[in-house]
Amino acid sequence: MGRPPCCDKIGVKKGPWTPEEDIILVSYIQEHGPGNWRAVPTNTGLLRCSKSCRLRWTNYLRPGIKRGNFTDHEEKMIIHLQALLGNRWAAIASYLPQRTDNDIKNFWNTHLKKKLRKIQAGQGDQSRDGLSSAGSQQISRGQWERRLQTDINMARQALCEALSPGKPSSLLTGLKPACVNEKPAPAPIYASSTENIARLLKGWMINGPKQSLKNSATTQNSFINMAGADSLSGEGTPDKADKNGTGLSQTFESLFGFDSFDSSNSDFSQPMSPDTGLFQDESKPNSGGQVPLSLIERWLFDEGAMQGKDYLNEVTIDEDNLF
DNA sequence: AATGCCCGCAACCGCCTACAG
DNA sequence: TCTGTAGGCGGTTGCGGGCAT
Numbered sequence: 001m002g003r004p005p006c007c008d009k010i011g012v013k014k015g016p017w018t019p020e021e022d023i024i025l026v027s028y029i030q031e032h033g034p035g036n037w038r039a040v041p042t043n044t045g046l047l048r049c050s051k052s053c054r055l056r057w058t059n060y061l062r063p064g065i066k067r068g069n070f071t072d073h074e075e076k077m078i079i080h081l082q083a084l085l086g087n088r089w090a091a092i093a094s095y096l097p098q099r100t101d102n103d104i105k106n107f108w109n110t111h112l113k114k115k116l117r118k119i120q121a122g123q124g125d126q127s128r129d130g131l132s133s134a135g136s137q138q139i140s141r142g143q144w145e146r147r148l149q150t151d152i153n154m155a156r157q158a159l160c161e162a163l164s165p166g167k168p169s170s171l172l173t174g175l176k177p178a179c180v181n182e183k184p185a186p187a188p189i190y191a192s193s194t195e196n197i198a199r200l201l202k203g204w205m206i207n208g209p210k211q212s213l214k215n216s217a218t219t220q221n222s223f224i225n226m227a228g229a230d231s232l233s234g235e236g237t238p239d240k241a242d243k244n245g246t247g248l249s250q251t252f253e254s255l256f257g258f259d260s261f262d263s264s265n266s267d268f269s270q271p272m273s274p275d276t277g278l279f280q281d282e283s284k285p286n287s288g289g290q291v292p293l294s295l296i297e298r299w300l301f302d303e304g305a306m307q308g309k310d311y312l313n314e315v316t317i318d319e320d321n322l323f
Numbered sequence: 324a325a326t327g328c329c330c331g332c333a334a335c336c337g338c339c340t341a342c343a344g
Numbered sequence: 345t346c347t348g349t350a351g352g353c354g355g356t357t358g359c360g361g362g363c364a365t
Contacts (some may be wrong), residue, residue, distance in 0.1 A: 017334090056333095058352095087354065088353085102334085105355085
């Protein structure tokens with residue numbers, strides 16, 4: 001007996017979401033909350049698969065999502081976390097509460113892969129020339145690799161211990177693993193998001209679908225605007241602001257207490273999970289076996305060890321993920 | 324101006340896991 | 345314990361925009 005499809009193939013609409021569909025979905029979730037996705041198409045009249053509804057919500061309509069360019073810090077985090085966790089995008093995304101796994105996955109596949117490949121190619125050329133892979137690097141590659149290996153082993157040990165119920169972790173003493181033996185956060189409260197959604201609806205009504213909503217991406221911008229509306233004047237383009245690492249991204253980072261990834265200020269006392277963020281009621285579930293950040297944070301954010309941007313030369317990348 | 328190519332991103336597909344009955 | 349189902353996740357695809365010719 002084969003597995004039945006999640007929804008009827010007949011009469012199910014595919015392709016990009018229209019602003020009207022977004023509004024319907026947002027309105028429904030505003031009223032009923034996310035979950036029971038099976039019922040969403042039925043109750044809303046949307047001709048969409050339940051999966052499609054869930055994906056649309058979690059990746060684009062959910063408040064608290066940051067879109068636009070990735071900051072240097074985010075880029076570094078992704079590179080390090082990918083090296084540590086592999087292609088477990090949901091787990092990686094749990095450390096970047098404002099980014100979706102899909103976003104991170106796309107960013108990795110389209111930007112970081114190429115970047116790292118290029119750098120590694122250059123590194124090969126340089127090594128053939130007998131040059132150091134990082135001229136300004138103050139620690140040798142061997143030192144760095146040993147350090148990396150040690151840190152990875154420590155993280156793995158912590159993971160194993162954290163995943164062994166009843167076995168107190170020597171590394172995690174005093175920390176509460178967010179991923180072990182813990183039910184997901186209680187039913188979401190819609191205090192913050194309701195306001196945001198209301199703003200979306202309001203903005204959509206004011207601007208009108210024709211003017212502001214050429215496609216669904218514009219809807220996403222509406223969310224970006226409203227999500228930062230409390231802190232921003234509402235002028236300017238978020239993406240442009242992001243290009244300088246300022247504006248919206250900083251607004252979000254400050255909102256999440258997320259702006260200080262430099263080693264001087266990385267002493268987080270709590271795991272940096274969505275549950276601790278401003279949008280905790282809207283956040284992604286803490287899935288994917290998140291390692292308490294405080295354990296690996298020093299490694300992840302120890303830019304002192306990285307010596308600036310040359311860190312890219314030194315990250316050990318799984319070749320399968322590059323080629 | 325027209326055409327073709329490349330790239331980025333949104334969305335889909337299928338497998339896996341958790342959970343309820 | 346077994347089975348069916350919903351939700352979650354990662355890989356992949358296809359469309360549309362931008363750029364080069």
